[in-house]
Every structure is written in structure tokens, then in C-alpha cells.
Amino acid sequence: MQAFVTRRLLALLPTLIFASLIVFVSMRLIPGDVIDLMLAQNDLSTDHDRAAIEAALGLDQPMHVQYFRWIGGVLEGDLGRSLWQNTPVTEQLAATLPITFELGFLALIVALTVALPIGVYSALKQDTLGDYAARSFSLVMLAIPSFWLGTLVMVFPSVWWRWSPALEYTPFLEDPLQNLAHMIVPAILLGLSLSALTMRMTRTMMLEVLRQDYIRTARAKGLSETLVVARHALRNGLIPVVTLIGLQAPLLIGGAVILEQIFVVPGMGLLLLEAVFQRDYPVISGVFLVVGFGVLVINLLVDLSYGWLDPKVRHQ
Amino acid sequence: MTALLEVADLTVTFRTDGGLVRAVDSVSLSVEAGETLALVGESGSGKSVTALSILGLIAPGRIEQGRIGFAGEDLTALDEAALRAIRGDRIAMIFQEPMSSLNPVLTIGKQVAEPIWLHRRMAWREAYAQAAELLRKVAIPDAEARLDDYPHQFSGGMRQRVMIAMALACRPQLIIADEPTTALDVTVQAQILALLKGLTQEANAALLLITHDLGVVARYADRVAVMYGGRIVESGPAAALYRAPMHPYTEGLMRSVPRLDGFASERLPAIPGQPPDLAKLPPGCAFAPRCPHVHDACVAAAPPLHALDASRSVACHRHG
Numbered sequence: 001m002q003a004f005v006t007r008r009l010l011a012l013l014p015t016l017i018f019a020s021l022i023v024f025v026s027m028r029l030i031p032g033d034v035i036d037l038m039l040a041q042n043d044l045s046t047d048h049d050r051a052a053i054e055a056a057l058g059l060d061q062p063m064h065v066q067y068f069r070w071i072g073g074v075l076e077g078d079l080g081r082s083l084w085q086n087t088p089v090t091e092q093l094a095a096t097l098p099i100t101f102e103l104g105f106l107a108l109i110v111a112l113t114v115a116l117p118i119g120v121y122s123a124l125k126q127d128t129l130g131d132y133a134a135r136s137f138s139l140v141m142l143a144i145p146s147f148w149l150g151t152l153v154m155v156f157p158s159v160w161w162r163w164s165p166a167l168e169y170t171p172f173l174e175d176p177l178q179n180l181a182h183m184i185v186p187a188i189l190l191g192l193s194l195s196a197l198t199m200r201m202t203r204t205m206m207l208e209v210l211r212q213d214y215i216r217t218a219r220a221k222g223l224s225e226t227l228v229v230a231r232h233a234l235r236n237g238l239i240p241v242v243t244l245i246g247l248q249a250p251l252l253i254g255g256a257v258i259l260e261q262i263f264v265v266p267g268m269g270l271l272l273l274e275a276v277f278q279r280d281y282p283v284i285s286g287v288f289l290v291v292g293f294g295v296l297v298i299n300l301l302v303d304l305s306y307g308w309l310d311p312k313v314r315h316q
Numbered sequence: 317m318t319a320l321l322e323v324a325d326l327t328v329t330f331r332t333d334g335g336l337v338r339a340v341d342s343v344s345l346s347v348e349a350g351e352t353l354a355l356v357g358e359s360g361s362g363k364s365v366t367a368l369s370i371l372g373l374i375a376p377g378r379i380e381q382g383r384i385g386f387a388g389e390d391l392t393a394l395d396e397a398a399l400r401a402i403r404g405d406r407i408a409m410i411f412q413e414p415m416s417s418l419n420p421v422l423t424i425g426k427q428v429a430e431p432i433w434l435h436r437r438m439a440w441r442e443a444y445a446q447a448a449e450l451l452r453k454v455a456i457p458d459a460e461a462r463l464d465d466y467p468h469q470f471s472g473g474m475r476q477r478v479m480i481a482m483a484l485a486c487r488p489q490l491i492i493a494d495e496p497t498t499a500l501d502v503t504v505q506a507q508i509l510a511l512l513k514g515l516t517q518e519a520n521a522a523l524l525l526i527t528h529d530l531g532v533v534a535r536y537a538d539r540v541a542v543m544y545g546g547r548i549v550e551s552g553p554a555a556a557l558y559r560a561p562m563h564p565y566t567e568g569l570m571r572s573v574p575r576l577d578g579f580a581s582e583r584l585p586a587i588p589g590q591p592p593d594l595a596k597l598p599p600g601c602a603f604a605p606r607c608p609h610v611h612d613a614c615v616a617a618a619p620p621l622h623a624l625d626a627s628r629s630v631a632c633h634r635h636g
């Protein structure tokens with residue numbers, strides 16, 4: 001078990017390094033560079049100033065030298081410093097990651113509490129009005145981008161009822177209720193967009209499982225339909241759903257970036273957005289490294305959960 | 317004395333794209349307490365549908381008419397809750413596919429103990445102890461240790477033993493075994509059938525044994541009912557029916573039974589022709605298109621099941 005996890009984590013290393021290379025290069029290829037921005041902001045424009053800043057930031061080196069210097073630092077746990085704030089990137093990540101993690105976690109809870117019961121209900125009541133309603137809802141959630149929903153939630157209540165969602169961030173440890181009051185709206189929006197596919201998958205898998213022979217065996221024992229579903233169908237149906245949730249992890253993170261911007265949540269998404277506008281290369285690379293690592297870890301967790309859900313996997 | 321199970325004039329239909337399918341058509345059969353009745357017929361003749369309708373598990377099919385008397389009650393008149401109380405407790409069922417009939421994510425112990433937990437309202441721990449006892453009874457080696465194993469750790473034959481243990485769990489009065497050995501190796505088939513027969517006798521339970529193999533019938537059944545196209549075409553004591561089959565279909569089935577004395581384990585040629593399409597049954601005898609003795613009366617009208625004496629009936633114009 002431990003060996004398995006270690007092996008998997010080591011296997012992640014090349015993937016992460018390759019991904020970081022792509023981010024590193026592509027950031028430097030997009031038009032507009034950090035020196036221009038800095039010069040403009042400080043009303044400087046001479047070539048002398050430019051060279052001085054480049055040298056100070058280490059951007060005068062050839063790109064591959066910059067990359068190897070950076071990756072060398074990464075392996076020692078040093079992600080460099082922000083070009084603008086001059087604070088260590090690790091510090092900025094440490095401050096923002098827990099916030100984004102909280103948003104993602106809340107969204108996942110929302111997604112599962114919406115998707116699983118409705119998906120199961122939809123399967124049990126196949127082709128009834130309730131089923132159609134649930135499927136239409138999931139189609140709508142799939143089609144509507146969460147930034148649009150987010151904007152609606154911001155604008156309409158304030159126009160109609162002079163109410164708008166809280167936009168002031170309070171750290172969870174300072175005042176949990178205040179914190180949740182702020183986080184819950186983006187978490188619900190993110191969770192709903194995540195629930196759409198999960199709900200459809202749950203419905204499809206439950207329909208598939210309910211046709212299986214062992215379900216007939218369970219019924220022949222005299223179990224009530226509730227027990228048949230809860231004890232015999234659900235776990236079998238959930239195995240593929242867990243994979244889907246893992247596959248949606250990047251979607252979750254992408255959605256968080258947008259919703260953090262709309263709801264002023266000072267998480268990693270907001271950090272990334274600002275860094276991109278300012279061409280703050282080390283911060284961007286740092287965020288992507290963490291995101292990439294996060295996605296891979298989620299997939300590892302998904303694989304591990306198979307062992308728990310599916311005894312066949314456990315015994316291999 | 318009335319029989320333990322008394323199915324009378326049972327008709328079950330399915331709505332399909334090809335029209336209304338009469339999977340079971342006016343079927344009557346009875347099983348006495350402690351007796352073994354074999355229900356024989358080709359694939360698609362309605363054996364499983366008959367069995368499942370006894371348990372009330374034929375959705376999306378519908379019981380159009382008929383009575384299913386069990387120990388003095390009419391099962392077709394019971395509501396779902398009352399049927400659930402009977403399923404797995406007084407009537408248990410064993411299915412054809414041991415590979416897919418057990419839940420892959422639950423332990424064997426849990427699945428065998430479940431009916432005891434459910435119907436006897438026993439704590440899981442005690443139910444597990446009984447499950448171990450049941451597994452020993454069906455001759456699973458090292459039963460206690462195997463309670464925590466999962467179905468994929470068992471062979472097909474062992475899984476069918478588990479199914480038998482599960483069926484016996486609540487000491488049912490009636491066990492329905494739907495082709496319990498069709499999916500197994502020939503060598504394992506005999507062992508499983510002998511085990512099933514022995515244990516049902518020991519528990520003094522009645523057995524409704526569904527099969528398409530008349531060879532099985534000769535050895536294990538007291539009486540036989542032969543089904544064709546959703547109807548019973550012949551019924552009678554196993555020995556008499558085996559010695560002198562009356563319906564041409566039964567004769568055909570007998571010819572396709574492999575000889576018990578020879579080495580020939582391969583099946584002999586079956587009856588030529590195809591089983592009927594139940595959505596488009598002809599007005600006459602369903603077997604007429606394949607019957608070597610067919611004549612005009614057979615095509616004009618279906619022969620009713622006709623009692624020859626107290627124990628034998630046949631639905632054929634030759635014996636009308």
C-alpha cells in the first residue's frame with residue numbers, strides 16, 4: 001500500500017516537470033512582458049533602466065538557463081520570489097492555497113449532495129416527470145457558464161431587493177460563520193456546475209446496475225427497494241462516478257479561478273489572475289505547479305478509493 | 317389435501333416493440349410439500365417468467381389472470397410488503413448465473429447472512445455464525461474463513477453452493493432453482509444437483525427445478541411439467557413420462573438427451589426448427605410447425621391440456 005503510493009508519487013515527477021516546462025515557456029511567449037509594464041508604471045524608458053531591471057530580476061539570462069535555475073530551486077523547495085512584491089512565491093501560495101482548497105471542498109460537497117440523490121432518484125423514476133425535470137436541470141447547469149450565473153447572482157438581487165452576497169473575506173479561523181457566509185455563494189455556483197455531469201453519470205450507472213442479476217437476487221431475498229438500492233446498488237454504481245469526479249478536478253480549479261474573481265475571494269485563482277495581468281512569471285509557474293500537483297494527487301486518491309469501493313481491485 | 321404451491325391458469329404478458337408477448341399462457345401446475353417438480357422446456361418457453369411471477373418479480377411484465385396459491389394464500393392478491401415477507405423466507409430462489417447473481421462488492425458472509433438478518437431480525441454477528449454453518453452444509457471448505465471473501469474469489473461451482481446456502485438460510489418451504497447448473501462444467505453440474513436435492517430433502521422443502529435437460533429430470537424429479545411456447549404441453553410422474561412420453565415435443569426432447577451409459581457428453585441433435593415467436597403465436601398448436609405428426613386439426617385450433625388419468629395430462633390432438 002505504502003509502496004504503491006510512493007511509486008505513484010514518484011511517477012508524477014516527470015509529468016509535473018514537463019507541465020512546468022510548458023507553462024514556463026508559454027508565459028514568456030505571450031505578448032507584453034513584465035519589464036515593459038514595470039517601466040511604464042515607473043515612468044522610466046531608457047535602455048539603461050531596462051537592462052538594470054532585467055539583470056536584477058535575472059531575466060537577462062537565456063530562457064533555458066532561467067528554467068534550470070528555477071527548477072533547481074523547486075527541487076529544493078524554493079519557488080522564487082514575486083517580481084513585483086519581492087515576497088517568496090511559497091509564502092503567497094501558503095496564504096492563498098487553503099482558501100481555494102476550502103472553496104473547492106465546499107463546492108465538492110455541494111456537487112455531491114445535489115448530484116447523488118437526484119441522480120439516484122432519476123434512475124429509480126426513469127421516464128417520469130421527476131426524471132425529466134432532473135435531466136433538464138442538469139442540461140441547463142451543463143450549458144450555463146458559472147461566470148454568467150455568478151454575475152446574475154451579483155446583479156439581480158441587488159437590483160430587486162437591494163441585497164448582494166457578502167464580498168468581504170474573513171479567515172475561517174477568525175470567524176467561521178462570517179467566512180462561510182462569504183464562501184457559500186461561489187461554492188454553490190461552482191458545485192452546481194460540477195454536479196451536472198456527476199448527476200447524469202450517477203443516473204446512467206444506477207440504471208445499469210439495477211438491471212444486474214445480483215439486484216434480482218437481492219429482491220428475491222425480500223429486501224425492500226430502499227435496502228436494495230442503498231446496500232446493493234449504490235456502491236456498484238458509484239465506482240465510475242468517483243472516476244468522473246476525479247476527471248473533473250481541473251474543471252473545479254478552473255471554475256474557482258473565475259468565481260474567486262467575481263466574489264473577491266483572495267485565493268489562488270485571484271493570485272493567478274493578478275500574476276497573469278502583471279506577467280509575474282514565478283508566481284504563475286508556482287500556481288500551475290501547485291494546481292498540477294493537486295490534480296495528480298486527486299487522481300491518485302481516486303485510484304486509491306477504488307480499492308475501497310471495488311474488492312476486485314483491492315486483491316490485485 | 318391441497319398442494320403447497322398451486323398455480324392455476326396463470327397468464328403473464330410483456331408489452332414490447334413487437335407487440336404484446338404472452339410469455340406465460342394459462343399455466344397450471346402444483347407442487348406438494350417436500351416434492352420435486354421439474355419444469356422443462358427450451359429457451360424462451362416461459363420457465364423463468366413462471367418462476368419469477370411466483371415471487372412477484374416479473375416487472376415490467378403483468379399478471380393478466382390466474383391464481384398463485386401458496387400454503388393457502390393467493391400470492392397475486394398480496395401487496396408488495398406481504399410478498400417481501402415471503403421472499404427469501406418461505407420461498408427462496410436460486411438463479412442460473414452464479415457469476416453475476418452475487419453482489420461483487422459485498423462479502424459472501426454478508427450476502428448469506430442477509431436473509432437471516434432480514435427475516436429473523438437477528439443481530440449481524442449471530443446471522444454470520446449461521447451463515448458459516450450454512451456454508452459448511454453446502455461443503456465449502458474452510459467455511460468460517462471464507463465469510464470475509466468476495467464472490468470473485470470463488471469458482472462458479474463454489475458460487476452456486478453459496479447461492480444454495482443463501483436459499484436455505486431461512487428454511488424455506490419452497491425452493492425455486494432456475495437452471496442452477498446450466499452455466500457450470502458438466503462434472504460440477506452433477507455435484508451441485510445432488511447437493512441441492514439432498515439438502516432440500518433434508519429440510520423437507522419442496523423444489524421447483526427448472527431445466528431444459530431431461531436427463532436431470534430423470535434423476536432428481538418426482539414429477540415433470542413440460543413447457544412450450546408459454547404453455548404446459550405435458551405433465552406427469554417423472555418415471556412414467558420418461559418411459560412413455562406422449563407429446564411429440566416431449567418425445568423430441570427425450571431424443572436429444574445424451575445417453576447416460578455412454579461416453580457421449582455432447583448433446584444430440586435438438587428438435588429441428590425454431591421455438592415460436594411469442595408475439596406472433598399461430599392460432600393452432602404452437603408446436604405444429606415443428607411437429608412430425610401435424611395434421612389439419614393442429615393448425616386450426618390449439619389443443620387444451622387434457623387429463624389422461626389422475627396424474628398425467630397432455631395437450632395434443634393425438635390424445636384428445
Ligand SMILES: Nc1ncnc2c1ncn2[C@@H]1O[C@H](COP(=O)(O)OP(=O)(O)OP(=O)(O)O)[C@@H](O)[C@H]1O
Pocket residue numbers: 330331332337339357358359360361362363364365366375376377528594
Ligand atoms: N423483461 C421482458 N420483456 C419482454 N419480454 C420478456 C421479458 N422477460 C421475458 N420475456 C419474454 O418471455 C419469454 C420467455 O422468457 P423466459 O425467460 O421465461 O424463458 P425461459 O424458458 O426461462 O428460457 P431460458 O431457458 O432461456 O431461461 C421470452 O422469450 C421473452 O419473449
Ligand SMILES: [Mg+2]
Pocket residue numbers: 363364365494495
Ligand atoms: Mg430462464
